[in-house]
Amino acid sequence: MGGFGSGRNYSYSSKAKTSDYRFVDIRRWQRDGMLSKRHFDWSWHRNGERVASITVKVAENAITLQYRIKRNGEWQDVDCKIKLSKTACNLGGSRQWFICPCCNRRAAIIYIGKVPACRKCYRLSYSSQHESHLERQIRKLDKIRDQLRWPAGFLNGESGKPKGMHWKTYNSLYQQQATLSNQAESYVDAQLGLINKGMERVTKSISKRIT
Structure with missing residues (x-):
């Protein structure tokens, strides 16, 4: 079973983002029929190679996650039971939820760290919350360009x-x-204008010192 903590930040931090953690999504497991099995392995891959995995044991109204995490230079085993809950869907059927083992709130996603827990317990922010104005504009633009089947990037034309x-x-x-x-x-253009003005001031300052 692969371990966690190599090349990623899994420490508790109020500044951490959801992208800093690996996670499991019960909606996908329910859709793929994984919760009907007695146990299964779940893996994460990078460039076609497995970089981490967990073992999932399924019981009635609960699952158990088993994995290893590296803390203070040593590998530690994590074995945590997570309760499950169901809610009825408007069009029939039911939806599964994790019950966070730390706060007992329902969650569709559990993040994998020193203990499995929801985003609020780890105080994780979404990556989009850290974007600059330009980054947000480009992300929205690229989504639209994808719908138009155009290459990403507003400089790539129509x-x-x-x-x-x-x-x-x-x-x-x-x-x-x-x-x-x-x-x-x-x-x-506005940002480049500010940069150019800054460079002009620096150049003038240097020229005065030289003369």
Whole structure:
């Protein structure tokens, strides 16, 4: 069984992001039928190679997560039981939830650290909360460009209406991407202007000292 803690920050931190932790999502497990098994292994891969894994034992209304984590240079075993809960769906059937072992709140996602716990218990923020204004604009723009089947990046130009897309849909998406592209370009131009002004001040200051 693969271990955790190599190349990632798994320490408790109020500044940590969700992307700093590996996680398990009960919605995927339910969709893939994993919870109907008695036990299974769950793995994470990078560049086609397995980098970590956990063993999951399934019981009635509960699961047990077993894995190893590296703390203070030593490997430690984690064996934690997590209760499950069900809620009815509006269109029939039911939805499974984890019950966080630390706060007893329902959660769809549990993060893997020194103990399995929900995002609130680890005080994790989403990566998008740390984005700059430009990064947010580019992320929104790239989503729209993906819908248009255009290459990501507002500097890559336009590729026209995708085959099979209705003109109404295309025109709406085109207008959104055009607005976001103009905003991103204006922001970049403004930032470059500030940089150029800063460089001019530095250059003038150096020239005065030399003379």
